[in-house]
Amino acid sequence: MRSLVLNRFFTQYIFKELINMNMNSVYKTIINDYVKDSDKKSNSEIIKDIYSYMLKYYRNEYIYQNTIINKLLLGKHSLNTTTALTQIPISKSKADFILINGKAVVYEIKSELDTLERLDKQIKDYYKAFKYVTVISCEENFNKLYDLYGNTKVGISIFTKRNTISNRQAPICEENYLDYKVIYDVLNKKEIDEILLNYYKKLPTVSIVFYYKVCYELFKQIPMNVLYTMFLKQLKKRNKIDENIFSKIPYELKSLIYFAKISSKDILKLEKFLNSNYGG
Incomplete structure (x- = not known):
């Protein structure tokens, strides 16, 4: 399927190549297939065109994740008080997106391109490390999700056709x-x-060979209600980003x-790339 190349576009590898002015074959292919009059447009305009196309016809995980960043992290919270994490291994699953402010919510993304096959197992894994879990999916999946999780502690949010996030069922604390x-x-x-x-x-003074085991023995003696607060405090320190710099990043790339x-040097390179014309 030709549109699968779109999955490869909004990735760190591709953009690091592009900002270093190494014209990328994936970028060229997507432009040839999905962008009109590219020679007359800046890279910034082209990226907006590609994103707009995906928003209408190919809402993959990146489109969902970017919408959560823009609508929830930036729209309802702030960079100063809230931290977002992605692809965090939890037991045998990986959390698509975690938003941490006063509490932490795991968002499991099930886009139009995904199945719900592993969802129950993923949710069970997430509850082993976090108290709040929400599934975010498309309108077509709402009835299926409500049949599975309606009137449970699992939250249900819908990424609507108007490209808003509609909270249909708020997540309830589950700490068991x-x-x-x-x-x-x-x-x-x-x-x-x-x-x-x-x-x-x-800290324990033992050889490195036994350090992991001794630390875990001490770790599990901390009361869970105390530990959980300390756990979130540590995670909140990850992914700190300068608000002034981030405000300059286009919506599509947040x-x-x-x-x-x-x-900061790479941000300057990104600005230069975005402002330059694709056609030279």
Whole structure:
């Protein structure tokens, strides 16, 4: 299917190539197939055209993720108080999107291009590390989702045909399945050390061979209600981005740049690329 090439476009690899002025074959192919009068347009205009096409005809995971960034992170919250995470391994699943402010909500994206086949297993995995889970999907899937999760603690949101996010069922706190080991594995070593240091006021002095095991034994002795707050505090420190820089990023690229962790130098390169004409 020719449109599958669109899945490859809004990725960090492609954009790093483009901002370094290495014209990319995926970009060329998409322009040839989906953009009219490209020689007369800037790269910024072309990207808007590609995004508009996908918004109408090919709403893949990136379109959903970018909409959540724009409508929820930026529209309802702020970069100063809220952190977004993506592709976080939780047990045997990967969370598409997590939004953390006063609480943390896992958003499992099921676009028009996805099936609901693994959804129940994914939700069960997410509840091992987070208290709130919402499934976000298209209008066509609402009845299926309501049959599965209506009047449960799982939230249901719909990415409407008007490209808004409609909250049809708010997620309710579920803390019965929180699992020490799953939470432990979400964190990196620095974050684990900070939690243990904050709680015990010192770190274990054992050889590196036994360090992981000893840390976990200490970790699981922290009361879950205390630990969960510390867990979210650590995750909120991830993905910090300068609000002034981010405000200059076009709507279509917000999600891509938010998760890219690119430098100020790369932002300047991006601006130069966007402002330049595709046709030279």
